[in-house]
Amino acid sequence: MSAARILIIDSDTQAAQKMGLALDSAGFPVTWCSFSPADVAEGLRDFRPELLLVHAELSSPQVTTLLARLEASPVPVALLCKDTADQRFASALRTGVVALLQEPFSARQHLKELTAISAGLPERTGELSGRGAGRELSEIVQHLMRTRRSGGLAVGEEGRAFFVRGVLRAARLRELSMEAALSAMTRANTSWTYTEGADGPSALVEFMGEEEPPYVVSKTPQPAAPAAPSPPLPEQGAAVPAAVTPLDPEAARTPILFVDDDPAVVTMLSGYFSKKGYPVATAADGLEAMALLTTRNFEMVIADLNMPRLDGWGLLRLVREDLRSHETPIALFSAQDNYRESLRLLHAGAQAYFPKTLRLSALEVQVRELCEPRRRFLRLLSTDGGIQFSFGSLGPQWTLRALAAHAYSGQLDARDSWAHWRSWFEGGRLVQCSSMIGTTSLSGDRALAGFLTSKQAEGSLSRGTPPPDEGFARHPTASTLARLVPWLNEEQKRAAEGQLARARALQVNEDLYRLFLTVGPLEWQPMVRMLCEEKLTPAEVIARLSVTPMQVAAVVRELLRRGVASLQA
16 A cells, blocks of 8 residues: 655744655655645645645644635645644544644654554544543534534434534434533533534434424524525525536536635535536635635635625725736625625626525526626637627636637737737647737737736637747746736736835815715725825825735725825825
């Protein structure tokens, strides 16, 4: 049996290298990285590890964030830590945290343990049991929540509890239910068994022995929904039905990211759309979502407006500022319908607003409609005639990736009020790009940079025109984009910083300013008041609030665009 591929995650690079060299000499394929979301995502994607060796405490925020990120691509985790008390629970389980190893790292001791873990994981039962003496039941419940586990806990003959990613989804003990039942179970002095399991509604039904899940966690209590042909979103308390309508034939190439801090909501949404054939990922807030969006491609993001750390407004702003993600369609949803008017007034860059009262079947129809421009483009690619389209609904980067994926050979023309671009492709590879701006002609990277930042250009495709020369050193289209887009991001950031540094103050239109205070995002108000009332410069706002230049630049751009203020240099 070959040794497991191990990815070491450690904030101390020297310690990670030392462990890596020891593992490599013992025959383990190994690499290492920091806790940076980008580094972890790259390590998981490129190295494809079979085990993570993570140097951190189980209770640390780094481990909590890592376990949440691994839900999309589960890999067993062995922790190297000081507190190994939970080893008695982890040692029998197959997923998530499967071992807690005592630090400091010892090559002789830990190589044996890692070898045993690698060999023994396939043989583990995924079941854990005990007698319930003392605080044992309370400690196992705390472990399930800390390690974000999914599965069922049976206590004695009558107690049942079901967890989804560490969150209690259902519990029953005689006449008690939910938290009251779980609390009573943790005080019991009786035998118990925990069984790892799937986190979907069907697993809950099977474990609880009910016709349908009796409990659904929601942010606010809601009345039971009346019977209807299609199920409501989770806030109305209904489960995903077993019978679903026929799969969308294009669903498999429509990956969706759902963002909400309520596990019940994302579980219900991801379960429904997964059954329909959509690739699905989830995030608990805007920061987790942004980490995914800058490393993976999604055809749609559906995000809640109310979330901790970074809410829907903040996520929308970051996505639109970052060239790696700014073409991704985003729909926002909320239990508060008054957000609809705010979105209309602000034109904040979201493609749609969905109230949480919208039924899942109707939500799927809306998703298909929002994806239709890109789907139509792909359907027409195989036709012989020219295709006319708008980059406003497709995105320049998305179009280039689509042409690469379909091995397109031919010519792409794009034009807006500023410039005319022409690009040539051979077998999907971008061979050359040129642009004409007035009487100025550009080619290669400089022309492509202008094309990638265009927003409202109209385009067409035609076949048979040979490229004039080679402009990108025969690199694949994906490599060209991976090189150029981060550079463009940095250029835009430097330009925003320079503009803000030169600006002295804003000249404010008082009437429009009062209106903006009522409809603008609440999280912007401290910056807006400093700029418009205290007459601070953007540079002073950055220093006082410890915000980024890009955040202040976004506020200033919105004030200028709305006519709320003009810039005094």
